[in-house]
Amino acid sequence: xxxxxxxxxxxxxxxxxxxxxxxxxxxxxxxxxxxxxxxxxxxxxxxxxxxxxxxxxxxxxxxxxxxxxxxxxxxxxxxxxxxxxxxxxxxxxxxxxxxxxxxxxxxxxxxxxxxxxxxxxxxxxxxxxxxxxxxxxxxxxxxxxxxxxxxxxxxxxxxxxxxxxxxxxxxxxxxxxxxx
Numbered sequence: 001x002x003x004x005x006x007x008x009x010x011x012x013x014x015x016x017x018x019x020x021x022x023x024x025x026x027x028x029x030x031x032x033x034x035x036x037x038x039x040x041x042x043x044x045x046x047x048x049x050x051x052x053x054x055x056x057x058x059x060x061x062x063x064x065x066x067x068x069x070x071x072x073x074x075x076x077x078x079x080x081x082x083x084x085x086x087x088x089x090x091x092x093x094x095x096x097x098x099x100x101x102x103x104x105x106x107x108x109x110x111x112x113x114x115x116x117x118x119x120x121x122x123x124x125x126x127x128x129x130x131x132x133x134x135x136x137x138x139x140x141x142x143x144x145x146x147x148x149x150x151x152x153x154x155x156x157x158x159x160x161x162x163x164x165x166x167x168x169x170x171x172x173x174x175x176x177x178x179x180x
Contacts, residue, residue, distance in 0.1 A: 001027045002069040004062060006034030006054030009140050012075045015159035019167060020071070030069070034058050036076055040124045047078025048103065051093035059095050071096055071170075075159060077139075079111065079119055086116040088125060088144055090159050092166040100177050104166025106158040109145055 001024045005016045013031045020027040034057040036042070036050035054074030062068055074093040079086055090106035111119070118128050126139030133147055143155025169176035 004069040005031040019163040042078035047091040050076035051091040055093045055095040092162040102169040104162045106162035
């Protein structure tokens, strides 16, 4: 079984490897940079488009070639407003070799107004967190969730939960893909 992840970020790659290993024996996971086609800091539905665009880019590159995979994974971090509060979350899109798509979401976590305003001005959450924590490249390590939970949860764990939900339709194809 071959899975291609649309990012070189080790957090996203390892999250995909962990989840696919739960359901399939010895999945081969590869990664390629895939453009999201959305703003650096996606807002709302733009996050879904970014995840889909990453997965579809890989599908377009590899599906009709010898590098064909069983699944193509796009992961995009974004923010959205719910119940008059701003939350960060991850959106996961999985495409299979038949171009059937599925989505999952990570847990949502609330953001303070001071950070949200910077994000709405177009600054990426990873950059804001690097400034706040005075560390480098937090998005390839514990991420914002690691800071806010004081290390109880990290970015990979956040994405693992979203990927577990994104894979559901492929575990129950007869329920989700009857007409596809």
